Amino acid sequence: MAITAAMVKELRETTGAGMMDAKKALTENDGDMQAAQDWLRTKGLAKAAKKSGRVAAEGLVGVAVRDGKGVAVEVNSETDFVAKNEEFQDMVRRIATAALDVDDVEALKNAQIDGKPVSEVLTDAIARIGENMTLRRMEKVEAPLVVSYVHNAAADGMGKIGVLVGLDGGNEDIGRQIAMHVAATSPASLGQDDLDPALVEREKQVLTEQARESGKPEAVIEKMIEGRMNKFFEEVTLNGQKFVINPDVTVEQAASDAGAKIVGFARVAVGEGIDKREEDFAAEVAKTLGGA
Structure with a gap:
């Protein structure tokens, strides 16, 4: 049976196997998709798809x-x-x-x-x-x-x-x-000038609210905000x-x-911004050993 690119693509997507491995599996099993999947499993080449949902952080x-x-x-x-x-x-x-x-x-x-x-x-x-x-x-x-x-x-x-x-x-x-x-x-x-405008605006709003809570005159508040924003720029920009x-x-x-x-x-x-799954270590060991 002729092995087509579409068949290889389907098997790769199903098993996560490499292209050459998928082609060889189909060739060895005369194009039978299920048999090719089993062949890949016996060779240890069909693991990737099962693991793709696990967090890699x-x-x-x-x-x-x-x-x-x-x-x-x-x-x-x-x-x-x-x-x-x-x-x-x-x-x-x-x-x-x-x-x-x-x-x-x-x-x-x-x-x-x-x-x-x-x-x-x-x-x-x-x-x-x-x-x-x-x-x-x-x-x-x-x-x-x-x-x-x-x-x-x-x-x-x-x-x-x-x-x-x-x-x-x-x-x-x-x-x-x-x-x-x-x-x-x-x-x-x-x-x-390279800062995210949304970040700058959010910081300015927070500093403005803080300054207004001081009860000082508006002219003083504006100066306070300006000074605090300059401090913010110094803290978050590499040049500053x-x-x-x-x-x-x-x-x-x-x-x-x-x-x-x-x-x-x-x-x-590494892992910056990835939500890592937290699990009690004792519970993880128990689960591995078949415990509750």
Whole structure:
């Protein structure tokens, strides 16, 4: 029986198996879809689909820099044990390298690693390692000089927090210092003009209500709001923040003193924003052992 692309696609979607594995399963079973599914199960290649609903909030951020381009890629797993797995780490490293040649995470999923799309490489890893994994996001920075930093490194170029800093001028040393600052403070934007207008308006409303509660004259209240908003901008923008290495100057001034201008940055932390399922550890053990 002729094996069509549509049949392979259907089997992949049903089982989560890789393309070549799905094609081989159909070929071995003369196109019988149910038999092909069973064949994949016996080979341990049909695990991915069953695991796709499980929360993957651990994992690693991989960073890579080349020719004025830097990328930070978050690849999630269910447990921190997998993040320490050398096979998983090698996959993250290769995905980060592939990300240098694309512009967004959707394009990255279709990028090739050893002749396979990244999405298929991930599906194959799920089947082999036995945990749900996701390619969640990527950030890219382009500048004359891009410096990367990894916090809580698990291996070279990957860890729990990945930071990229793009500079015009300066050197690796000041870039790394600023990247470490970004890892510690998680600024919302580079400068005031880059801030989300909704965030600015929300903060202004809160500060306005606080100022009005003081009962002071309107002219005084306006000055209070202006001063507090300026303080807010200093606290949440990278350029305006006090430099952690030397709080007597702002980050922007520290860069300038080193002959550099910050043109962009990115900070990616593993599991940021993912709703993690909390469960009592004793109850989890009991469940595993067949208890209540």
